[in-house]
Amino acid sequence: MKEYSVKLSILKTLSQGGFHSGEELGDKLGISRAAISKHIKGIQGWGVDVFSVQGKGYQLAKPIQLLDQGVLQNNLANNVELIPIIDSTNQYLLDRVDSLESGSVCLAEYQAKGRGRRGREWVSPFGSNLYLSMFWRLDAGIAAALGLSLVVGVAIVEALEDMGLTSVKLKWPNDLYYQDKKLAGILVEMSGQAGAAANIVIGMGLNLMMSEATQGITQPWASLFEVAKNQEIDRNQLAITMITTLHRTLDEYERYGMSGFVEKWNRLDNFINRPVTLLIGSKEITGIARGINEQGAVLLETENGLESYIGGEISLRSRQ
Structure with a gap:
């Protein structure tokens, strides 16, 4: 530092x-x-x-509102650590799971080695977005974490809706979308042994006001600035709302599991009732997206009928 x-x-x-x-x-x-x-x-x-x-x-070139450790901690019951320059907020928490309280949070202004799903790089320019990770000890164990990224996605969209930021959708299994462009990504990482509590780290990168000249991003992306119709967004209040909503949602998930979240997810599904391609390794499955089931599997209506899939990734290249 x-x-x-x-x-x-x-x-x-x-x-x-x-x-x-x-x-x-x-x-x-x-x-x-x-x-x-x-x-x-x-x-x-x-x-x-x-x-x-x-x-x-x-x-x-444009104003930056820096995150403020004091403001964040004074408005949250969670233990909050703001580390402006870091390799990865997720990794920071993963390295400390044995000493953390459930609900502990790490935020950063810049990640040198931010990562997304499947080991991809998560481009993390300074002060432009929100990089946030939360540690959660899931007493029900690793098996109960199935579908957790879906629940987190619902929580983040609902938090944005509470702030008056609407029209944000979800892409199975771990992305937020706005007008068919990626707005945020979720990365859930965990450790633990069978029969014991699972140590879960939930990371989120949310595009806020990133420059269009940002290098290293290979797919169309949106910013929350667009969602807000170019109105200024208080980054500290955004972080507080996200953390509060995420903590409350994880409590609810521990009590009730996926029940109650399926309907919420399907309301927000960016691809529901649209033709999509599901990629599983080198295999491609085409069909009409029909939301998710209570196991968190994506439902596709194919020529063989309604099929469910736990793994894979929905292609951005929807096929008409």
Whole structure:
């Protein structure tokens, strides 16, 4: 953390708006203008768009509202750890499952090694999105975690709806969509032994106001800024709402399992009653999506009738 303290201090000043000269920033931090310039390049490497104008100094291309540990903790009963620069919020919690209380949360402004499902990279530019992971000890064990990503997806959409952000849909088994573009991804990772409680880490990456120039993303994506019709979103309040809703939903899931969530999921299914392709390894299955069942399996109406599948991934390339 110490090695990033200067960059974070610069960002905190720039986030206040306006131009700030290299001399001003250097005097404030006790370093040279050349050192400030070097740190600015490092900040740009985090995906932050900083531009400079001779005679004026540095300015952010667009405002950044930084997450605030105090605000978050004062509004949540959960243990919250904000680590601005991290490899992976999920990995941070996975490495500490033996010492965490259920419901503990880790948030970050930037992930150097953010990951998605099937080991894919999750591009995580600084301050543009919401990167959040929660630890949960599931007393019913690993077998009870089947369908958990579906329940989490429902929780996140309902949290957004509570904030007045509507028209967000779900894609089986772990994505949020807006207008057929990916808005957020969910990654559930777990450890434990048969007959014992399962240690679950639930990670979420939610696109908030990411730059269209962001590199490394290979599929169409949407941002919450679009959903909000370009209205400003308070990132701290967004995080608080997400954490509160997720905790409440996990409590409900422990008591009742998938019952009650099937109907909620099917209401929000982005592909329901639409032609899709399910990819299972090299195998492709085409059919009409008919939602999910109580085991969390996706239902496809194929030429063989209504079939259910636990594994696989729905292709974005719907076939007409």
